Amino acid sequence: MPRNRKHRSLGALALVALGSVSLGGGAWAQAPKVTPSGMEVPRYVSLKYGEVNARVGPDEAHRLLWIYKVKGLPVQVVAETREWRRICDPEGNLAWVHKRTTDGRRTAMRVQASPLPLRAQPKASARVEAYLAGRSTANLDRCEKGWCKLKAGGESGWAPEAEIWGAAPQVQCKE
Numbered sequence: 001m002p003r004n005r006k007h008r009s010l011g012a013l014a015l016v017a018l019g020s021v022s023l024g025g026g027a028w029a030q031a032p033k034v035t036p037s038g039m040e041v042p043r044y045v046s047l048k049y050g051e052v053n054a055r056v057g058p059d060e061a062h063r064l065l066w067i068y069k070v071k072g073l074p075v076q077v078v079a080e081t082r083e084w085r086r087i088c089d090p091e092g093n094l095a096w097v098h099k100r101t102t103d104g105r106r107t108a109m110r111v112q113a114s115p116l117p118l119r120a121q122p123k124a125s126a127r128v129e130a131y132l133a134g135r136s137t138a139n140l141d142r143c144e145k146g147w148c149k150l151k152a153g154g155e156s157g158w159a160p161e162a163e164i165w166g167a168a169p170q171v172q173c174k175e
Helices: none
Strands: 003-009 012-018 043-047 052-055 064-068 074-080 084-088 094-098 107-110 116-119 128-132 136-144 147-152 155-160
Touching: 064 094, 074 107, 128 155
Parallel strands: 003 136
Antiparallel strands: 003 012, 043 074, 052 064, 052 094, 074 084, 084 094, 107 136, 116 128, 116 155, 136 147, 147 155
């Protein structure tokens, strides 16, 4: 049964229903591969709408697992068909969503409950510009040498890549 989780983007509240679903054994292949869309997997996208159906398989006829309720939630595409994307979410769950429900704009999430300092430059000693609230999302501008530039609520700053979900190049979910 899905659990409700709260996500905030510098104070903006939204709800997401994320399930605790175990989908089997082995790990996904780590090498990028070209797919029907012509784009490599794994890759990150975000959810385009405030309600996105997550299904057990790539078709409307497949059972509904849960409904994501966070526009802009970062997800990692790990497989695809012409019309469907198999995604990994920040909770480590796998599901299929229709391609029209995803957006190529990159976002990242602070999965931990504690706030994350956003720094003026990509270094630990730099001045803190703002804080990204725990369990919140931000637009991901770019990543360089282990640091990512995030933007949310009119503020921006650098955060260590390891402190956010949505930047690591390797597959984040195991099947």
